[in-house]
Every structure is written in C-alpha cells, then in structure tokens.
Amino acid sequence: MIRQFFAALIQNTISMAGTALALSAFVLILALFAFQSLGFQGGPYLGILTYLILPALFVLGLLLIPIGILLHRRRAAKAAGDQEGPPLFPVIDLNRMRTRKMVLIFLGVTMVNLTVLAGATYQGVEVMDSNEFCGEACHSVMQPEYTAYQHSPHARVNCVDCHIGPGADWFVRSKLDGAWQLVAVTLDLYPRPIPTPLHNLRPARDTCEQCHWPANYVGDKLMIDTVFAEDEANTELRTALLMKVGGLRGRDSEGIHWHVDPDIEIRYRSDESRMNVYDVELTKADGTVKLFQPRDMPPEEERGEWRQMDCVDCHNRPTHIYRTPAEELDLALATDRIDAGLPYLKREGVRLLEAADYPSHDAARAGLAAALEDFYRENHPEVLADRPEAVAAAGRELGEIFSRNVFPHMRVTWDTYPDHRGHPPAGSRENTPGCFRCHNRRHRTADREAISSDCMLCHSILAEREEDPEILRLLNP
Ligand code: HEC
Ligand code: HEC
Ligand code: HEC
Ligand code: HEC
Ligand code: HEC
Incomplete structure (x- = not known):
C-alpha cells in the first residue's frame, strides 16, 4: 500500500522532479535547523536560506506532484482514446479499503509537511524581525542606519518596534514592503542615499508610545x-x-510636549523633505482653529499632503543619529578619546573631516591619520616628536568618526540626514532649521500673529559657551 502511494509520486517526470525537490528541501531544512539548534550561528543569510528559500522550494515541490499526476492521467486517458479525459479531481470512494488507506497515508504525510512548514514560518518571521536581518541582510544598504543605531540610546530597541509595531495589518504591510525591498536590493534598484523622511512610517502613537507616552510629565x-x-x-x-x-x-499641557497633548492637533503641509513647511494648522481642545502661513508659498497643489505632527517631527533621529564633525570632536574631546593637549586639535579635526572626500572607510582611516600627522609635522614638529602616540590616536579617532557618519557607497555624508530636534546656532552654516521650520517670523495668521520664536519660549539659557559658568559652580560646588 505504502509502496503504491510512493509509486504514484514518481510515476511521471514532473511528479518525480517535484518529489525530489520537496525531499531535498525537507532534508536540508531539518539539517540546517539541527545545525542552528546546536548553536551554530550562521548569520542572516543562513536564516533566509533555512526559513524562506528552502520552505518555498519545498512547497513548490509538493505542488508539482499533483500537477504531474493530473497531467499524466490526462495524457494516459487521451492515449486510450477517451476524448473528454478523466474527471479533474480523483474520485474518492471511502468504501474502498484501498482508498481509505491512501487517504490515511496522504493525511499522515501532510501533517508532517504542515508541521515542518509551520515551524519554518514561525522561525522565518523571527529571523526577518531580528535586528541582524534588518541591519545586516542587505548589509551595504542599511549600513548607515545600522551603524548609527548601534551608537544611540535605542541600541537595545528592535528595528521592528519602531518600523512595524504591533498588529497584523502592519505586519502584513511590512512583509509586502520587505518582499519588494529584497527585489530592489537584488536587482540594485534602490536609491542612494535612502531618502528621508519615511513617508510610510507608522504613526508614532502606535510605535514610540509603546514605551513613551505623551502624558508623561518631564x-x-x-x-x-x-x-x-x-x-x-x-x-x-x-x-x-x-x-x-x-x-x-x-488637564492642560505645557512646554515643548504641548504639541503632542491628545487634545491638541497640529497638522502641516510641506515639501517632500519636510524641510520647507508651508501651512501650519492648530486646532485646540475648544475647537478654535488657527492657520499660519508664510507669505511666499507654492500654489495649493504643490504643497503636498497634510501631515499630523507627532513625535517624529521633532525626534526624527531618536536612533539613527549622525553628528557633524564639530559635534563628534566635542564628544571625543569631552570623553578623552582624543587628547585635548594637542594644539589646535579641534580646529584641524573639523577642517580635515569637513574636507574629507574618501571612497571608502579604509581609505579615510589611512588618509585622515596621515593628514593629521602632516599638520603637526609642518606646524608643530615638537608635538609630533614628543607625543607621536597621541597624534596617532587622534588620527585613528578621526577615521572612526568618518566611518560612523559618512558612507560613500550609499552617498551618505555629514548633512544627508538632518536632525529636527533643535535649531542651528547663530551664524552656523548647518542646514538644520529644526524647530525654526515653524517657529520663525514668516509663519503668520491672517491677522499677522506669528508662531513665537522668543528665545525663552523653549528654554532658558543659563550659560552660553562659558569657560567656567557660575551656574554650574552653584549647582556643583
Ligand atoms: C527608536 C525607534 C527606531 C528604531 C529602533 C529603528 N529606527 Fe529606523 N527610523 C526611525 C525613525 C524615526 C526614522 C526617520 C523617520 C523620518 O524622518 O521619516 C527612521 C529611518 C530609517 C531609515 C530611512 C533613512 C533615514 O535614516 O531616515 C532606515 C533605512 C531605517 N530607519 C532602518 C532601520 C534599521 C535597519 C533599524 C534596526 C537596526 C532601525 N531602523 C531601528 C526610528 C527607528
Ligand atoms: C521598546 C521601547 C522603546 C520604543 C519603541 C521607543 N523608545 Fe525611546 N527610549 C526607550 C528607552 C529604554 C530609552 C532610555 C534610553 C537611555 O536612557 O539610554 C529611550 C529614550 C528616548 C529618548 C531620550 C534620548 C536621550 O537622548 O536621552 C527619546 C527622545 C526617545 N526615546 C524618543 C523615542 C521616539 C521618538 C520613539 C519612536 C520613534 C521611541 N523613542 C521609541 C525605549 C523605547
Ligand atoms: C515639538 C517637538 C517635540 C515633539 C513633538 C515631541 N518631543 Fe520629545 N522632546 C523634545 C525636546 C526638544 C526634548 C528635550 C531634548 C531631549 O531630551 O532630547 C524632548 C525630550 C523627550 C524625551 C526625554 C525626556 C527625559 O526625561 O529626558 C523623551 C523620552 C521624549 N521627548 C519623547 C517624546 C515622544 C514619545 C513624543 C511623541 C509622543 C515626543 N517626545 C514629542 C521635543 C519634542
Ligand atoms: C510643524 C510646525 C512646528 C514645529 C516643527 C515645531 N512647532 Fe512648536 N509650535 C507650533 C505651533 C503652531 C505652536 C502654537 C503657536 C500658538 O499658539 O500661537 C507651537 C508652540 C510651541 C510652544 C509653546 C507651547 C505652549 O505651551 O503654548 C513651544 C514651547 C514650542 N512650540 C516648542 C517647539 C520646539 C522645541 C520645537 C522643535 C523641537 C518645535 N516647537 C517645533 C508649531 C511647530
Ligand atoms: C521653538 C523652540 C526654540 C526657540 C524659539 C529657540 N530655541 Fe534654542 N534650542 C531649542 C532646542 C530644542 C535646543 C536643543 C537642541 C539640542 O538638543 O541640542 C536649543 C538649543 C539652543 C542652544 C544650545 C546649542 C548648543 O549647541 O548647545 C542655544 C545657545 C540656543 N538654543 C539659543 C537660542 C536663542 C539665542 C534663541 C532665540 C533666537 C533660541 N535658542 C530660540 C529650541 C528653541
């Protein structure tokens, strides 16, 4: 009986190919699965193979078997002179012992298949939702975001918590999106750099608010x-x-997080980049509406869709944090990663990094270290002679700074991804208007009321670039 069942599987070429395919995929899945259970870490590619590609081949093989049998029966019937061919579905007569046995074997084999497939699907979802898969499977594509993420306060939060969030509908959307991304990466169709902002990012109330909530009083x-x-x-x-x-x-909000008070709605229209904000509409709890508009705006149809303001309009870089050369050097000096005793280190570091134009991280590491050494050799030879290791360490750090923020193969550089959570210091060249996209003198209501840009609206400035601020001595005597 069992022999008959399996004989049907190899009775024609298509079914035979299907059986071979399904069988090899099955064995490979089990083998790779056993490997990984034993603690062998294969990385994201092995995961894709074990839980996505092989199960797909397995299913394909299984589908080929009935197709082959069907075609075979058609051909056999035709050859026997039966013009109509056999019925599309086999006639199952459970009164016959033979059929009953066949059905039982079929159900048994199907159970085994389904168990393996369910396991593979479950594991497949886990793999696809892992940070390694998101950050490394398309390594070169996601390298900028993954690197920036690993050096951020959210380095222990999973990509999917912010990019997908809970619920089945977003899960399905993200998988459809992901399937397209796999195609785009395979065929090299993706944009460089990956454009920001993400226009299809899930609203922050479903993602950020799993862990933070606007009512939390800071x-x-x-x-x-x-x-x-x-x-x-x-x-x-x-x-x-x-x-x-x-x-x-x-019952009322105050301060900066007033924008996300559940009773307040602020929506705005802007260009694609959200850097140039046009209409800003504020609706308060009592239903009063204020519309602020700059005087020079493109016509109605070019001003884009309305967007409801949420966390990400200020915190657009909660985890993919790229810093400017000056910010990176300040951080490196403040944490003693480089030696503040080297003369003009800040100025030269910023100058070298801003001018850095290297095709790869390795080239940058070598080039920046050499350039810094050249500077000291030409201008302060005594420093280079006395403390060559300090100069070399600073040179190495410049290379690391470059490699954390600039990704030549993705055309990501210092100012590709602006941060909206602040504003440029007076007189700065940085292209990061942040809060000042709305808080400026240009956005006004019909009766000329502006969105305030008073320096005391968002903060009090206790000390500004002082060597030994009195206020800090007071707080920390
Ligand atoms: C704390 C929440 C959070 C986590 C965790 C997170 N992201 Fe993001 N991601 C964001 C936000 C917010 C944006 C930018 C949204 C905008 O400006 O439209 C973004 C943008 C991106 C972009 C578009 C390019 C850019 O920088 O604007 C990519 C690609 C990306 N994320 C990939 C990842 C990957 C891969 C991981 C995991 C390694 C990850 N993200 C983890 C919140 C997150
Ligand atoms: C899975 C939980 C989780 C999610 C989701 C999450 N965060 Fe956080 N967030 C944290 C934790 C934990 C910290 C504290 C990290 C620390 O103190 O180092 C934090 C810190 C922050 C901070 C303060 C960072 C700083 O510099 O001190 C901001 C701002 C923030 N999150 C914004 C966001 C935004 C915006 C989103 C959505 C795009 C988001 N978070 C999503 C867990 C989360
Ligand atoms: C109008 C801009 C703006 C909006 C909108 C906004 N924030 Fe903030 N948020 C800030 C600024 C500015 C700070 C202070 C700087 C900092 O700590 O990063 C801050 C601070 C924080 C902090 C750190 C608090 C602490 O105790 O140190 C968290 C967490 C945070 N925001 C989360 C959120 C979340 C979640 C949302 C959405 C519900 C949100 N913010 C909406 C501007 C904003
Ligand atoms: C999309 C436009 C927009 C952006 C971007 C924006 N704001 Fe606002 N903000 C507004 C509007 C509109 C008001 C209300 C003005 C009014 O009431 O006349 C406001 C009001 C405020 C207030 C006063 C809140 C109160 O208690 O009445 C503060 C503080 C503030 N914003 C801080 C910030 C900070 C900090 C940022 C950047 C991190 C920022 N805003 C970015 C639109 C914006
Ligand atoms: C709409 C809100 C808002 C207004 C108005 C505003 N600021 Fe700020 N400012 C911020 C935020 C938010 C930051 C914090 C950025 C960060 O997280 O480092 C900041 C940071 C600063 C800093 C510190 C910068 C640094 O590099 O340490 C200075 C100085 C400053 N502001 C001065 C001013 C002055 C002067 C004005 C008036 C012209 C002004 N601000 C108006 C929101 C505002």
Whole structure:
C-alpha cells in the first residue's frame, strides 16, 4: 500500500522532479535547523536560506506532484482514446479499503509537511524581525542606519518596534514592503542615499508610545553641553539650558510636549523633505482653529499632503543619529578619546573631516591619520616628536568618526540626514532649521500673529559657551 502511494509520486517526470525537490528541501531544512539548534550561528543569510528559500522550494515541490499526476492521467486517458479525459479531481470512494488507506497515508504525510512548514514560518518571521536581518541582510544598504543605531540610546530597541509595531495589518504591510525591498536590493534598484523622511512610517502613537507616552510629565530638563573652542588650547566651554519639555499637567499641557497633548492637533503641509513647511494648522481642545502661513508659498497643489505632527517631527533621529564633525570632536574631546593637549586639535579635526572626500572607510582611516600627522609635522614638529602616540590616536579617532557618519557607497555624508530636534546656532552654516521650520517670523495668521520664536519660549539659557559658568559652580560646588 505504502509502496503504491510512493509509486504514484514518481510515476511521471514532473511528479518525480517535484518529489525530489520537496525531499531535498525537507532534508536540508531539518539539517540546517539541527545545525542552528546546536548553536551554530550562521548569520542572516543562513536564516533566509533555512526559513524562506528552502520552505518555498519545498512547497513548490509538493505542488508539482499533483500537477504531474493530473497531467499524466490526462495524457494516459487521451492515449486510450477517451476524448473528454478523466474527471479533474480523483474520485474518492471511502468504501474502498484501498482508498481509505491512501487517504490515511496522504493525511499522515501532510501533517508532517504542515508541521515542518509551520515551524519554518514561525522561525522565518523571527529571523526577518531580528535586528541582524534588518541591519545586516542587505548589509551595504542599511549600513548607515545600522551603524548609527548601534551608537544611540535605542541600541537595545528592535528595528521592528519602531518600523512595524504591533498588529497584523502592519505586519502584513511590512512583509509586502520587505518582499519588494529584497527585489530592489537584488536587482540594485534602490536609491542612494535612502531618502528621508519615511513617508510610510507608522504613526508614532502606535510605535514610540509603546514605551513613551505623551502624558508623561518631564517638566524642565537641565541640559549641559560641552564644546571646545577652535583655539590653540582647545578651550573647554559649557552651555547650560533649562529645556522646558513640560508635558501634561492636570488637564492642560505645557512646554515643548504641548504639541503632542491628545487634545491638541497640529497638522502641516510641506515639501517632500519636510524641510520647507508651508501651512501650519492648530486646532485646540475648544475647537478654535488657527492657520499660519508664510507669505511666499507654492500654489495649493504643490504643497503636498497634510501631515499630523507627532513625535517624529521633532525626534526624527531618536536612533539613527549622525553628528557633524564639530559635534563628534566635542564628544571625543569631552570623553578623552582624543587628547585635548594637542594644539589646535579641534580646529584641524573639523577642517580635515569637513574636507574629507574618501571612497571608502579604509581609505579615510589611512588618509585622515596621515593628514593629521602632516599638520603637526609642518606646524608643530615638537608635538609630533614628543607625543607621536597621541597624534596617532587622534588620527585613528578621526577615521572612526568618518566611518560612523559618512558612507560613500550609499552617498551618505555629514548633512544627508538632518536632525529636527533643535535649531542651528547663530551664524552656523548647518542646514538644520529644526524647530525654526515653524517657529520663525514668516509663519503668520491672517491677522499677522506669528508662531513665537522668543528665545525663552523653549528654554532658558543659563550659560552660553562659558569657560567656567557660575551656574554650574552653584549647582556643583
Ligand atoms: C527608536 C525607534 C527606531 C528604531 C529602533 C529603528 N529606527 Fe529606523 N527610523 C526611525 C525613525 C524615526 C526614522 C526617520 C523617520 C523620518 O524622518 O521619516 C527612521 C529611518 C530609517 C531609515 C530611512 C533613512 C533615514 O535614516 O531616515 C532606515 C533605512 C531605517 N530607519 C532602518 C532601520 C534599521 C535597519 C533599524 C534596526 C537596526 C532601525 N531602523 C531601528 C526610528 C527607528
Ligand atoms: C521598546 C521601547 C522603546 C520604543 C519603541 C521607543 N523608545 Fe525611546 N527610549 C526607550 C528607552 C529604554 C530609552 C532610555 C534610553 C537611555 O536612557 O539610554 C529611550 C529614550 C528616548 C529618548 C531620550 C534620548 C536621550 O537622548 O536621552 C527619546 C527622545 C526617545 N526615546 C524618543 C523615542 C521616539 C521618538 C520613539 C519612536 C520613534 C521611541 N523613542 C521609541 C525605549 C523605547
Ligand atoms: C515639538 C517637538 C517635540 C515633539 C513633538 C515631541 N518631543 Fe520629545 N522632546 C523634545 C525636546 C526638544 C526634548 C528635550 C531634548 C531631549 O531630551 O532630547 C524632548 C525630550 C523627550 C524625551 C526625554 C525626556 C527625559 O526625561 O529626558 C523623551 C523620552 C521624549 N521627548 C519623547 C517624546 C515622544 C514619545 C513624543 C511623541 C509622543 C515626543 N517626545 C514629542 C521635543 C519634542
Ligand atoms: C510643524 C510646525 C512646528 C514645529 C516643527 C515645531 N512647532 Fe512648536 N509650535 C507650533 C505651533 C503652531 C505652536 C502654537 C503657536 C500658538 O499658539 O500661537 C507651537 C508652540 C510651541 C510652544 C509653546 C507651547 C505652549 O505651551 O503654548 C513651544 C514651547 C514650542 N512650540 C516648542 C517647539 C520646539 C522645541 C520645537 C522643535 C523641537 C518645535 N516647537 C517645533 C508649531 C511647530
Ligand atoms: C521653538 C523652540 C526654540 C526657540 C524659539 C529657540 N530655541 Fe534654542 N534650542 C531649542 C532646542 C530644542 C535646543 C536643543 C537642541 C539640542 O538638543 O541640542 C536649543 C538649543 C539652543 C542652544 C544650545 C546649542 C548648543 O549647541 O548647545 C542655544 C545657545 C540656543 N538654543 C539659543 C537660542 C536663542 C539665542 C534663541 C532665540 C533666537 C533660541 N535658542 C530660540 C529650541 C528653541
């Protein structure tokens, strides 16, 4: 009986090919699965093979078997002179012992198949939702985002928590999207750099608000920034701000997080990049509406879709944080990764990084280290002679800074991904208007009321670039 069942599987070429395919895929899946259960870490590619490609081949093989049998029966019937051919579906007569046995064997084999497929699907989803898969499977494509993410406060939060969130509908959408992305990567159809913002990102209330909630009252937050002057001594300066983050207090919100009060709605229209904001419409809890518009705007149809403001309109870089050369050097000096005793290190580091134009990270590491050494050899030979290791270490750090922020193969450079959570310092060349996209003098209501840009609206400035701020001495005597 069992022999008959399996004889049917190899009775014609198509079914035979199907059986061979299904069988080899089956054995491979089990073997690779056993391998991985034993702790062998194969990385994302092995996961794709084990849980996506092989199961797909397995199913394909299984489908080929009945197709082959059907075609075979048609041909046999034709040859026997039966013009109509056999019925499309086999006649199952459960009164016959033979058929009953066949059906039982079929059900048994199907159970085994389904178990393996269910296991593979479950594992496949796990693999596809892992950070390694998101960040490394298309390694060169996601390298900028993955690198920036690993050096951020959200480095332990999974990609899928922000990019997919809970619920079946977004899960399906993301998988359809992902399937297209696999095609795009395979055929090299993806844009470089990956454009920002993501217009189909899920609203922050479903993602960020799994862990943060707008009603959480933060109040005033003391923020202390350490920067270094571009002088010979790399003088350390401090800026201290009292940031009015606020939040929900009683029934009303105050401060910066007032924007995300559930009773307030702010929506706006802008260009694709969201850098040029046109109409801004505020609807308060009592239903009053204010519309702010700059005077020079493109015509109605070119002003894009309305977007409801949420967390990501300020925190667009909660985890893919790219810093400017100056910010990176300040951080490296403040944390003693490079030696503030080297003369003009801040100024030269910024100059070299801003001018850096290398085709790869390796070229940058070599080039920047050599360029810094050249600077000291020409201008401060005594420093290079006395402390060659300090110069070499600083040179290495410049290479690391470049490699964390600039990705030549994806055409990502210092200012590709602007951060909206602030504004450029006075007189800066940075293209990061942030809050000032709306808080400026240009956006006004019909009766000329502006969105405030008062320097005290969002923070009090306790000290600005001071060597030894009195306020910090007071707080930390
Ligand atoms: C804390 C939430 C969060 C996590 C975790 C996260 N992302 Fe993002 N991601 C964002 C936000 C927010 C944006 C930018 C949205 C915008 O401006 O439209 C973004 C943008 C991106 C972009 C578009 C390019 C860009 O930088 O704007 C890619 C690609 C991306 N993320 C990939 C990943 C990958 C891969 C991981 C995991 C290694 C990951 N993300 C983890 C929140 C997150
Ligand atoms: C899975 C939970 C989780 C999700 C989802 C999440 N966060 Fe966070 N977030 C955290 C944790 C934990 C911290 C604290 C990290 C720390 O203190 O180092 C944090 C810190 C922050 C901070 C403060 C960072 C700093 O510099 O101190 C901001 C801002 C923030 N998150 C915004 C967001 C935004 C915007 C999103 C959605 C795009 C988001 N988070 C999604 C868990 C999450
Ligand atoms: C109008 C701009 C804006 C919006 C909208 C906004 N934030 Fe913030 N948020 C800020 C600023 C500015 C700070 C202070 C700087 C910082 O800590 O990053 C801040 C601080 C934070 C912090 C750190 C708080 C702490 O205790 O240190 C978290 C977490 C945070 N925001 C989460 C969110 C979440 C979640 C949303 C959406 C529900 C949101 N923010 C909406 C501007 C905004
Ligand atoms: C999309 C436009 C937009 C952006 C971007 C934006 N704001 Fe606002 N903001 C508004 C509007 C509109 C108001 C209300 C103005 C009014 O009431 O007349 C407002 C009001 C405020 C207020 C006063 C809240 C209160 O209690 O009344 C603060 C503080 C503030 N914003 C901070 C920020 C900060 C900080 C950023 C950047 C991190 C920012 N905003 C970015 C549109 C914006
Ligand atoms: C709409 C809100 C808002 C307004 C108005 C505003 N700022 Fe700010 N400012 C911010 C935020 C948010 C940051 C924090 C950026 C960050 O997280 O580093 C900031 C940071 C700063 C810093 C520190 C920068 C640094 O590099 O350490 C200074 C100085 C400053 N602001 C000065 C001003 C002055 C001067 C004005 C008036 C012309 C002004 N701000 C108006 C929101 C605002």
